[in-house]
Amino acid sequence: MRRKVGVRTSVMTMLLALSIAVPLVFAADISQEQTAKYILATVKAFRTVYVKGIIEQAKKAGIKPNENWAKDDHAIMLPAQFVKAAGAELKDFELGLIGLTPIYKSNLPKTQAETDALKKMMANPDQKVLTFADGNQFKGLAADFAIVQSCADCHNAHPDSPKKDFKQGDLMGAIVVRFNK
């Protein structure tokens, strides 16, 4: 009898623990996914404003985006440099840009899971955001399209670019966010 009560109590305790733990696990996953999505949406919005608002306006005054902008009084940073510079200001998580055919190899995906996710996105560009766990980190990718012709033109003309046939509207890579679980 005592044993039965013991078993019943431990089963009840286990069920109780599970009923608390399972929703907690799901809640944690949802909030990491949601966090990644909010960060990506915000970065993308700022990046779009930089390209369509600031760069396009500055061009009218003869100021153009240039990789070596710091040495040129009539140049401002590239859209990618804008995102990477903001990422360099962050301490609690990583922000960057990746591509499968990057100008610099440092912009290749950092892990197999990132490569797989970016390939999946390239195969189906309608999937504009992807989030996933990768080891001890949680990550998110947001599709980065050639929203203006100059995105494609500059990459095609860059001597280090392995891909020379980008067109306006193409998916060129992704903004990536990485944070510890």
Ligand code: HEC
């Ligand atoms: C004037 C040239 C230029 C323009 C315009 C430009 N890029 Fe880039 N882009 C670069 C360079 C150079 C890099 C590498 C910068 C670095 O990592 O320091 C880069 C990096 C990237 C990357 C990271 C992967 C890779 O290919 O290296 C993506 C994605 C990207 N650009 C997309 C875009 C998009 C989208 C636009 C338009 C909104 C754009 N670029 C406009 C020159 C340019």
